[in-house]
Amino acid sequence: MFDVVTGGAGFIGSHLVDTLVARGDRVVVIDSLAAGHEETIVGHLKSGRARLVKADLLSDGWQDALKGADRVYHLAADPDVRQSAMTPDPTFRNNIVATYRVLEAMRVHAVPELVFTSTSTVYGNATVIPTPEYYAPFEPVSVYGASKLACEALISAYCHSFGMRSWQFRFANIIGSRSGHGVITDFVRKLKENPKELEILGNGKQTKSYLEVRECIRAVEFAIAHAKQPVNTFNIGSEDWIDVVAIADIVTDAMGLKNVHYRFTGGELGWVGDVPKMQLSVERLKALGWQPELGSRESVRIAAQAAVQGQ
Structure with missing residues (x-):
């Protein structure tokens, strides 16, 4: 299996790289290192089990790293909810525009599968708690939440238009x-x-x-193994x-x-x-056999x- 992980030197991304390398996958990490740290994956780089492409997704030159990939894990994003209320442009560019560019690179290089890390903030101030994936209406109260919801819509459109498959995970607070x-x-x-x-x-x-990061990665990989629709959307959090x-x-x-x-x-x-107040329903994932x-x-x-x- 050949995986590309954007933001793979970051918090959740580096733990994901640990898991992918441990199961024997070939991994390419694309990370600008603006927020990520090379030392989190340096052992994998030295062993040759992973390769780092230092690049900003808003620039060019990284796209060819997707050639031949089986799956892209797109974790790179601007995660600062508070800052997005003061300076929304970086959130728009680093989340929505960057995701569009990843999708375009996948289309050009015929990469069939995408894993996307979304957020509980797409629900806004939900009136149903625990909140299920089918909750409506979506009314994000932060620019960050709105940007992630826009990314979900783009991903869904690309999957149905270009024959891709995706898994979109709305995370609780991962720590x-x-x-x-x-x-x-x-x-x-x-x-x-x-x-x-x-x-x-x-x-x-x-x-x-709140959910510990390694438990989160376990849930992500479980869902990928057990859900095979064109677009698969799951909440991940504690109960x-x-x-x-x-x-x-x-x-x-x-x-x-x-x-x-x-x-x-x-x-x-x-x-x-x-x-x-936020708690996500994880019944959809539990129905597949996962237990937190x-x-x-x-x-x-x-x-x-x-x-x-x-x-």
């Missing part, structure tokens, strides 16, 4: 080692700067689902949720801190485009330990 952003990383950074006080955005009651204050408690405990004062910025939302092995609390605990240890 764990190598993560460079998110609430856990933010808390660890803030507490290292001031171990006596922790600023918490919003009122701390935001309640969401429970946890609020921000509980996450703060887990992080402070992992850092060995006591009597930390929590200072709230106030309001229901942590930032513009925040979704205060971790919940939100245990996923947060694993991720907090990794963040504290600098992993």
